[in-house]
Amino acid sequence: MKKVERVSLVESVGTQLREEITTGRWAVGERIPSETELVEQLGVSRASVREAVRGLVQAGLLATRQGDGTYVTASDATDVAIRRRLVTADHTDVVEVRRGLDIVAAGLAASRRTAADIKSLKKALADRATAGVAGDEAAFVANDVEFHLCVARASHNPVLIELYTSFARALAESVRDDQCLQVFTTGQDTWHEALAAAIEAADPTTAAATTLSLLDSTS
Numbered sequence: 001m002k003k004v005e006r007v008s009l010v011e012s013v014g015t016q017l018r019e020e021i022t023t024g025r026w027a028v029g030e031r032i033p034s035e036t037e038l039v040e041q042l043g044v045s046r047a048s049v050r051e052a053v054r055g056l057v058q059a060g061l062l063a064t065r066q067g068d069g070t071y072v073t074a075s076d077a078t079d080v081a082i083r084r085r086l087v088t089a090d091h092t093d094v095v096e097v098r099r100g101l102d103i104v105a106a107g108l109a110a111s112r113r114t115a116a117d118i119k120s121l122k123k124a125l126a127d128r129a130t131a132g133v134a135g136d137e138a139a140f141v142a143n144d145v146e147f148h149l150c151v152a153r154a155s156h157n158p159v160l161i162e163l164y165t166s167f168a169r170a171l172a173e174s175v176r177d178d179q180c181l182q183v184f185t186t187g188q189d190t191w192h193e194a195l196a197a198a199i200e201a202a203d204p205t206t207a208a209a210t211t212l213s214l215l216d217s218t219s
Helices: 009-022 035-042 046-058 077-087 091-112 115-134 137-154 158-177 180-185 191-200 204-218
Strands: 062-065 069-072
Touching: 009 035, 009 046, 035 046, 046 062, 077 158, 091 137, 091 158, 091 191, 091 204, 115 137, 115 180, 115 191, 137 158, 137 180, 137 191, 191 204
Parallel strands: none
Antiparallel strands: 062 069
16 A cells, blocks of 8 residues: 655645635636634634635636635636647647647538537527628627637537637637638638538538648648
């Protein structure tokens, strides 16, 4: 048997606070109880609570607003870590990772999509087109990303969906960098509609191939 490791009081407090966040009892955007309230609720010292909260702030789960309190900013430390890494990642590296995720997502989506998934895909495409015609880059990028998130959700693979959701911010930057709005306005962007059609037709091979063509057309 392994020796039992003694968990410090700060670690124990941190674990309890993290559980409040990950279970959703403290929702993202919500202000957590004050330091005094936490001391009373947990029966520990103010120093232990302060240090535990500091650890969660460093992990990106909490943020302290001077004079206003401490708020939940994320529910998953792994998600935060991925986002932080992607912010400093090279564009080429992001595209290579996106390539892998998109192809897997497209194939699975074509195999597992539901009527609700198809409806979501078509709505994202329609909203994207509306923004494109209006020349609204912000809305165009947001709906382009939403379309790809819809593809990932249609895979019904929780791990893939979480990875893709974490990847969304870098994906948005990729859409801007690739000047997808300009491609759309020239009428050369037919791959998104073709991908949606392949997924609706339950054709994984065509869906994956179309995704590859879409990525190649913007790289």
